[in-house]
Amino acid sequence: MPHITEGWTRICDNLLRDQISDLSELHRGARTTEERAAWAVVEPLLAELVAADVVLISAPMYNFGIPSSLKAWIDQVTFPRMNLGHRRFVVAAAQGGSYTPGRPRAPMEHHVRYLSDFIVGHYSVEPPISVVAELNNARVDPALAHLQEAHEASLADAIASARAAARQVIPLEEVR
Numbered sequence: 452m453p454h455i456t457e458g459w460t461r462i463c464d465n466l467l468r469d470q471i472s473d474l475s476e477l478h479r480g481a482r483t484t485e486e487r488a489a490w491a492v493v494e495p496l497l498a499e500l501v502a503a504d505v506v507l508i509s510a511p512m513y514n515f516g517i518p519s520s521l522k523a524w525i526d527q528v529t530f531p532r533m534n535l536g537h538r539r540f541v542v543a544a545a546q547g548g549s550y551t552p553g554r555p556r557a558p559m560e561h562h563v564r565y566l567s568d569f570i571v572g573h574y575s576v577e578p579p580i581s582v583v584a585e586l587n588n589a590r591v592d593p594a595l596a597h598l599q600e601a602h603e604a605s606l607a608d609a610i611a612s613a614r615a616a617a618r619q620v621i622p623l624e625e626v627r
């Protein structure tokens with residue numbers, strides 16, 4: 452995923468200056484050659500997001516946060532005062548350790564909390580359904596072998612929660 456460019460930030464400035472936030476009008480922010488080149492990257496990504504009723508974000512935790520490629524996508528498709536209305540978001544997350552409330556590393560959870568805060572705060576939609584499989588490092592790190600059972604339990608919970616989330620957001624009989 453390419454990072455945003457100066458052309459992208461100028462589109463954003465144009466949108467703010469002219470108070471354009473309607474999803475179908477955002478292309479009007481791209482005016483110069485540089486801005487149109489930036490819009491050519493945004494356009495298919497934004498079209499995909501806007502066309503979706505359900506947006507599934509699948510993200511491992513990298514260094515307490517989200518992968519930089521996912522952040523680059525967020526930067527590309529996010530514009531001021533964006534309202535994604537009826538769209539439902541589902542976050543499927545994998546973490547090597549455990550960041551559940553009460554654990555010593557809980558305050559360092561900038562992964563699912565960031566995604567949830569961002570999605571609600573910026574897209575004006577309902578809170579995402581979050582599904583987290585934790586302690587994945589116990590599968591490979593001998594020092595965490597004693598946590599393997601807790602990992603397996605977390606994974607089983609996550610799979611069950613993912614199925615429940617699918618039933619909740621996709622009104623199709625074939626979802627089992």
Ligand SMILES: Cc1cc2nc3c(=O)[nH]c(=O)nc-3n(C[C@H](O)[C@H](O)[C@H](O)COP(=O)(O)O)c2cc1C
Nearest residue numbers: 510511512513514515516545546547548549587588
């Ligand atoms: C670059 C990198 C950084 C990571 N940083 C963390 C971290 O800060 N905290 C954590 O709990 N796990 C961390 N992990 C472990 C991953 O979150 C874990 O392996 C997860 O299962 C990866 O998802 P995947 O199996 O879908 O690739 C890191 C893994 C990688 C590759």
